[in-house]
Amino acid sequence: MTEPLLEAKHLSKRFGGLLAVNGVSLSLFKDQIHAVIGPNGAGKTTLTHLLSGDIAATQGELWLKGQSVTGWPHHRLSLHGLGRSYQKTNVFLPLTVWDNLMLAAQAKDALAPFNPLWWFSRADQQAAVAQRADRALQLSGLTGVKEKTAAILSHGIQRQLEIAMVLATEPDVLLLDEPLAGMGAAEAETMVALLQSLKKDHAMLLVEHDMDAVFALADVLTVMVNGTVIATGTPEAIRSDAKVQAAYLGEATP
Numbered sequence: 001m002t003e004p005l006l007e008a009k010h011l012s013k014r015f016g017g018l019l020a021v022n023g024v025s026l027s028l029f030k031d032q033i034h035a036v037i038g039p040n041g042a043g044k045t046t047l048t049h050l051l052s053g054d055i056a057a058t059q060g061e062l063w064l065k066g067q068s069v070t071g072w073p074h075h076r077l078s079l080h081g082l083g084r085s086y087q088k089t090n091v092f093l094p095l096t097v098w099d100n101l102m103l104a105a106q107a108k109d110a111l112a113p114f115n116p117l118w119w120f121s122r123a124d125q126q127a128a129v130a131q132r133a134d135r136a137l138q139l140s141g142l143t144g145v146k147e148k149t150a151a152i153l154s155h156g157i158q159r160q161l162e163i164a165m166v167l168a169t170e171p172d173v174l175l176l177d178e179p180l181a182g183m184g185a186a187e188a189e190t191m192v193a194l195l196q197s198l199k200k201d202h203a204m205l206l207v208e209h210d211m212d213a214v215f216a217l218a219d220v221l222t223v224m225v226n227g228t229v230i231a232t233g234t235p236e237a238i239r240s241d242a243k244v245q246a247a248y249l250g251e252a253t254p
Contacts, residue, residue, distance in 0.1 A: 003066060004029050005203040006082065006173045011050050011060035013043075020046045022227040023060070028173060028203035033195065035206040035218035039247075043227035044207045045087065048177050051205065052084040053077045065172065078107065083171030087178045089158045093151040097142055097161055098133065100150055104165035105132035132168050140164035141194060156187030160194060167198075174204045180213055192216060215239075223247075 004027035013021040021043045028034050036044050049055045051062065053074040061070045064080055072080075092100050106129050137143055140160050145153060150161060159179055166174065179195070180188045192213050198204065208214050214221070214235075221238045223231045231241045238244055 002029060004063075005065055006051065006205075007063040008047075008051060009061040009063070011047065011057050011062070013046055013050055013055065014058045020227050021050060021057075024222075024224070024227075024229055026205075026222055026229075026232070028205055030172070030203050031200050032219045033199055033204045033206055033217050034220045034222065035208060035214045036222045036224060037208070037211070037214060038224035041226070042224040044224055045177060046227075047224070048084065048175050048205070048207055052082065052175050078169055078171070081170070081172035082175070083166035083169050083173065084175035085159075085162050085166055085177060085179055087181060089155070089162055091150045091158055091161050091165065094149065096147050096149055097153075097164075098137070098146045100161060100165055101133035101136050101168050102129060104168035105129045105136070108132060108169050132170060136164045136168035139167050139198065141190075154187070156183050156190060159183070159187075159191065163194065163198075172202060174198065174202050176204065177207045178209065179206070180208055180210045188213060 006028040008024060008026050010023045010025055011021055012019065012023050024047055026034065036047065038044055050057050053072050053076065056071060061068065063069065064077065064082060069077060069080070092103065095103070109129070137146060140163060142157070142160060142164055145157060150158060153161065163176070163179065176195070180191050183191060188210065195204070195206070195217055206214070206217060218235055221233065221235055222229055223238060223244050225247045230243050230247060231238060233241070
């Protein structure tokens with residue numbers, strides 16, 4: 001197996017007396033979807049915040065593409081190939097799909113705002129930005145709604161747009177926090193197909209409560225309870241794990 005694109009080593013996060021994440025280690029590889037599951041309060045979202053640099057770890061190490069990035073903030077990790085989506089849809093509702101993607105694509109140019117000429121150029125004339133935005137539009141399957149305002153789109157398409165905005169930053173690693181939340185069956189099916197199509201070019205971490213989608217998508221599952229990993233393995237191994245059945249799936253331990 002190749003080297004992991006993102007690797008967490010013994011990450012912990014303490015909020016006062018609460019140990020929300022307790023010594024979690026995991027590795028994300030290209031062409032692999034690694035799902036993190038567990039009951040509410042298990043620490044899944046806090047772990048995602050740690051991996052994305054939204055909050056700093058109390059203890060542990062984070063490595064991105066072989067480089068130590070422990071303590072790096074989110075914007076710096078993003079510039080080095082890490083992208084994430086959030087539980088709540090995070091798009092610019094008054095803008096069109098295309099304008100949302102152009103804004104996201106501009107974020108890749110870290111030094112652009114420090115170039116005086118950049119401020120006087122039209123965004124749609126910036127070839128590299130437009131190219132990144134167009135690639136994200138194609139990958140996400142949103143070409144048919146390119147000129148539509150985000151506010152009038154369905155919830156499912158807004159979630160697709162959020163992932164497209166992440167893709168516009170050209171990430172190598174995708175951290176997806178409940179991308180299917182609030183979706184109906186048809187929308188969920190579309191999202192599952194989208195994530196499957198992105199898998200070959202990215203390392204992906206998926207936090208999701210839709211177990212049908214998780215077991216359809218995941219190559220590896222990590223199960224958390226009370227901030228601690230209780231099992232990691234293939235979907236088949238996780239299904240048959242007695243600790244998982246007792247703690248998460250609600251079944252009696254054999």
